[in-house]
Amino acid sequence: MKHIIKQIVLDAARKSFETGMLPSGQIPDMEIEEPRHQSQGDLSTNIAMVSAAVQKIAPKKIAQILVSNMDQKDFIEKIEIAGPGFINFFLRPGAWHPVVDRILEADDRYGASDAGKGEKIQVEFVSANPTGPLHVGHGRGAAVGDAVGNILAFAGFRVSKEYYINDSGRQIKTLGRSVWFRLQELAGRLVEFPDDCYKGDYIHDLARQVMEQEGPDFADQKDDLAIPVCAGYAASQILKQIRTDLEDFGVVFDQWFSEQSLYDSGRLEKTITDLKTRDLVYEKEGALWFRTQDFGDEKDRVVVRTNGLTTYFASDIAYHQEKYERGFHRVIDVWGADHHGYINRMAASIMALGKKNEQFQVILVQLVNLLRGGKPVQMSTRAGEFVTLKDIVDEVGKDAARFMFLSRSYDSGLDFDLEVAKQKNSDNPVYYVQYVHARIAGILSKAQDQNLVTDIDFTRGTNLSLLVQAEEINLIKILAGFPGQVEKSAETCHPHVIFTYLMSLASAFHAYYNRHKVIIQDRSLSLARLSLALAVKKVIRNGLSLLGVSAPERM
Template sequence: MKDQIKELVLNAAKSAFENGSLTSGQVPDMEVEEPKHQAQGDLSTNFAMVSAGVQKMPPRKIAEAVVSQLEPLSFIEKVEIAGPGFINFFLSASAWQPVVEEVLGRDRDYGRSDMGREKKVQVEFVSANPTGPLHVGHGRGAAVGDSVGNILSFAGFDVQKEYYINDSGRQIRTLGTSVWLRLKEKAGKSLEYPEDCYQGVYIKDLADKILEREGEDFPDQDDEEGIQICARFAAGEILAGIRQDLEDFGVGFDQWFSEQSLYDSGRVEKAIQDLQTRDLVYEKEGALWFRSTNFGDEKDRVVVRNNGLTTYFASDIAYHMEKFERGFHRVIDVWGADHHGYIKRLEASVVASGYKSEQFDVILVQLVNLLRGGKPVQMSTRAGEFVTLKDIVDEVGRDAARFMFLSRSYDSGLDFDLEVAKQKNSDNPVYYVQYVHARITGILLKAKDQGLIPEIDFNRGMDLSRLEEAEEIKLIKILAGFREQVEKSAETLHPHVIFTYLSTLASAFHGYYNRHKVITDDPSLSLARLSLVLAVKKVIRNGLGLLGVTAPERM
């Protein structure tokens, strides 16, 4: 509808150019938006204001010239000029009624867009070190990354989701040391357990497993060899648990990429050499430094320490080079908010590798405050006690967890109340939306049982002109805006846009259902209303699917 209004205004402007009431020239970008207040019409354009600079005349005069040339159309009831020159359009019900048929006809493709034009995009998210179970913060990042991938795909991009396994370096060695020391404790050897080792109970569980596998003589062997065996075993076990937790959370990846593979293939060394060849890596104080200040970073960054060991930054440079070599037009990383200071240096490395900064995006996911009945859930980092993603899913379910994680913009902190997420009422956002889908299923089955319709298929024989109530038109307007919200979400990389849309649609449906009967004594009216609520059901399903949330048939 917005496209139609835009075309109508542009055609009117061209006619105004031809008859001399406007000066012919470049037509600036214009917007067609829904006014804030219903009294201002259904749609409004700022064409007159953005044209004032070209026309050298007051916007209201421009608006009058355009309105005088508007082609009369049946679905436009009236046009008004408001304020400094806004052109407001008041549309008839007949303008909106065909949307229902479009939803029913396109079904699962309704809302799909081609804005991505099949450009290859990679979304890398979670990528937690395999040194411990996924916690609640990882859960929010997983929900965001997975949903961003779904939405981009629905918007026409060729999307690949990836998990980067940090299976090399100091943290993996610390994991091996932690398990090795706990294992020796169990074997009765007296020792001090350092505070910088991992403290969680899961470390003791891993020590039990490997001791059972290797036998009681295992703690007697050389420490270095024991640590390496423990590190490999523990990382493998933890990664398997991470995979399972993500699967239970409804998250799947197209690829799991190993950091160690970058070293094994020589990619890290090659990346550093390539930068050295172009004088973008230099030596100072026995270390190798990347000239990240050349690309806007606050200081240069070490890639090889003076002890000869590479930094995590070095492998990240090689990894992102490898991403673009795979043909991705754009790469998106989902990180925790504590990695904010890392963005500029990695962006510098992307530009240094010959790509544009706009081809690299970082989504920073803020912290989650876990509550129970409004009170903070106590956690002790020092003791290694934390709430895992598995704990959350086990308690509130996958759907509620994902929906709650996406209920606010990821760049804002989130209060996640476990008790609210379990409630079966309108206070629980996911229940409020899912209940619409389930309720409409019940309405349709009731209509079928009463013999009003032989089967639930309304693509034929429906008289949508019967949909005239204000609440019906409001519902249809919201349905009509679904694709726009998908594109907005894809453009901004904000999944909560879809959350907000679904909540708005659910609220409008509840308001409609409380005021009007869907099944009436009038078969024609009933069929039209059944068609409308089926359209709502389909859009609810499509939207929930983008967020990785199910659409239940009954609750």
């Protein structure tokens, strides 16, 4: 609907210029928007105001000229000039009815677009070290990354979701040591458990498993030999668990990428050589430094340490270089807010290697504040006491957890109250939206019971012009806005836009439901309303599915 109005406005502007009523043919960026108040019409444009500068005429005057040059259309009831120069369009109800048909036709593709033109985008998220179970923060990152991927795919990009496994380096060794020391304890040896080791209960379990697998003599092994065995076993087990937990959370990755593979394949070494060739690095005090400062970072960064070992940054450079070589035009990393200090150097290294600013983007997800009944849940990673993602999914369910994580902008910290997420009432937004879907499913099944409709094709030939109630037109207007919201969500990479949209659609439907009955004596009207209800059901489902939340037929 917006683009139809936009065309009318543009035509009027062109005509005004051609007939000499406006001095300039230049048309600045203008907007077609839905005004807040009904008295301001269905759609509105600010073209007169934004044109004032180039036309050198008062906005109201421009508006008058434009309106006088607009073609009469039968779906437009009237056009008004208001406020500082807005042109407000009042549409007849009939203007909105075709939207319902479009939704029923497009079905699960309603809202999709080809805006991305098939461009390849990679979204990398979670990427937690396989040294322990995923916690709440990872959950939010997982929900955001997954939803952003879904939304971009829906907007016509070719999306690949990837998990980067930090299976190399010190923390893996620490994991191995942690298991090894616990195993020593199991073998009855008194050892002092080091402070820098992981203290969670799962370490005990892993130690037991290693002991069973390797036999009773294993505890006598030398540290140097045993620790890598422990590390290898523990990391693969934990990774397996992470994968399972994510699947239970509805997240499936297209690719799992191992940091260690960068070493094994010689990729990392190649990158370092490459950096040297390009003179992007220099030696100082025995270390090798990347000239990130030349590309916007606060200072230069070490890639090879004095001891000859590469830094985490080095593998990340190689990894990202490798991403682009795989053909991704754009790369999005989803990170926890505590990593924001890392953005500049990462971006700098990518610029240095010849990529454009817009080809790399970091989504910084702010921290989650876990509450239970309004009180903070005490957590200590150090002591190994924390609520895991699995705990949360087990307690409140996948849908509630995901919906809650995506309810707010990731720019804001999030209060996640387990009690609220568990409640099956109006405090809990997920049910509010899902309930619409279930309610409509109920209506449709009743319609079938009464033989009002015999197959899913009932909408064909329905007389939608019977939908004239204010609540019905309002509902259709909201339905018409879905593609625009998907577009906005994709452009900004903000999934909560979809959340907010779903809440408003659900609210409009509940209001309609309470005011009007769908199945009534009048068969034609019933069919029209059933079509509308079905359209709502489809849009709710499409929106929920972008967020990775199910749309139940019954609740």
